Amino acid sequence: GxxxxxxxxxxxxxxxxxxxxxxxxxxxxxxxxxxxxxxxxxxxxxxxxxxxxxxxxxxxxxxxxxxxxxxxxxxxxxxxxxxxxxxxxxxxxxxxxxxxxxEPEYTKGISSTELHVHLREIGTTPQLRLAKLRRLLSVKNIIRVSEAHNALSALIVEKTEVKDPVRGTQSFDAIWLSSLTESTAHGRPDIELVDLSSRLKTVNDIFEVTVKPMIFDGDTGGIAEHFTYTVRTLERLGVSAIIIEDKTGLKMNSLFGTDVSQTQDSIESFCNKISLGKKAQVTNDFMIIARIESLILKKGMDDALTRAFAYMKAGADGIMIHSKEKDQAEILQFCKEYQKLEKK
CATH class of the missing domain: 3.40.50.620 (HUPs)
Structure with a gap:
């Protein structure tokens, strides 16, 4: 054309x-x-x-x-x-x-959309998939990510499209492999009970039928010395990012908040985990995202911001803030204050 x-x-x-x-x-x-x-x-x-x-x-x-x-x-x-x-x-x-x-007449039968469909059928390589999330973040102000916990739910994320007369066809940009829903799919509680080998099988099942980049919900990341091997394994498979939360001990779902006993990791310990993970990765494309639990645990905005700054200095590629509140005010306040931080 x-x-x-x-x-x-x-x-x-x-x-x-x-x-x-x-x-x-x-x-x-x-x-x-x-x-x-x-x-x-x-x-x-x-x-x-x-x-x-x-x-x-x-x-x-x-x-x-x-x-x-x-x-x-x-x-x-x-x-x-x-x-x-x-x-x-x-x-x-x-x-x-x-x-x-x-305006020459449009050449029928030749379409980048059709080419995209055919390429999706062929599949992708770990290297191309791995790098795609950084590419997306560099060119889009907001990316859309949806949860998946098996190959079927990932196909729904992959193929869902909304036709917008103004903005054109809209779709999800990436897949979030959730530990909560994957645990639920296995009939297990969300306490890091589903081991890494089982979760890696889910990654492979999803990668067999999709081409979108993946963000892996890594819970606490485990002990720092084990986390380095998790990073290398995920990176080798073509996962784009892992998100780990700054809690320690028996992991409980964050939505329980202070209703159950949950222990937040020290800033020093969590920074060490991030640093070791960044040193372990081979490419510049893989991302480690730090999830901050301060608001969930009612430790306040100042604690959340202090941790965000420390985690960025330790090498975190992104920050995820979590809240149990039913409105967005707390999250928006954090985002506003976060923009004032001196980025690394």
Whole structure:
């Protein structure tokens, strides 16, 4: 389809390609399989292309005003759907200097969406899946993650889509392998009773039928010396991240709050666990996310923020804050104060 458009553009003059960044594409559809740099290298080597320029938003205004082309060439597929208004705006801008919109007929039977479906059927590699979560976080302000506890529930996460007339097709970005629901699926209490070997079998079952990145709920992470082996194993399989909570002793579900005895780990001990985990990983793509239980255990906002800062300094790639409250006020307050912290 794009080659057909380039052929039409060649007949009109020098061909400049406005190439969307990953962030621009992810703002209205799924993250592209190839990174911007990879796509740019391909397009630069297509016969008939004279120049490739970065397009940072789905709105063409910035590049149109910067380069003031005589013609803009785009397929007819954007006459309807979420880009209809973008098209109208582009035509209006071109008219300011007498530029024209040229729209070759959309090439039927060739679709990136269909290609995505076929690639999903083929599968992915551990390395590609592992790196995808960091790519998503780098280009999207918010990512959508849904829980799974076996291959069937993961397929639901993988294939669920919502058609939005304004924002286009929306879907989940990643899978959360929950220890709570996996324990429940095994008929066991949520006390780290399901061992790592059993949980790794679930990871493999899910990876057999999906291509989305996975965040692994690692409970407390176990003792620090064992945690390093967990990190290496998950990273080797292609898991993108592990989340561990700063509790010690017999793990109880956080939603019990102070109704049951729960012991929060010391800052020093938990930082050591994070540090050892980061040293154990092989790639820069794997992530360790620290989950803070201070609000659950009624230790206050200051304690939560102190721990967040310490965990980041220890090497944590992200912070998860947990609350038992029925409204969002406590979480939003933490997020507001967290933004003020001096990041590592």
């Amino acid at each position: 794009h080659l057909n458009i380039i052929k039409v553009a060649q007949e009109l003059g020098e061909v400049m390609i406005g190439l969307f960044t990953d962030k621009a594409i992810a703002s209205y559809k799924r993250l592209p399989f190839m990174s911007y740099e990879q796509r740019k290298a391909v397009i630069e080597n297509v016969k008939g292309v004279d120049r490739v320029v970065m397009q940072e938003t789905p709105d063409y205004e910035a590049n149109l005003r910067k380069y003031k082309p005589d013609y803009m060439v785009h397929g007819t597929d954007w006459r309807e759907g979420p880009l209809k208004d973008v098209r109208a705006k582009a035509i209006a801008i071109l008219a300011e200097w007498g530029g024209q919109m040229v």
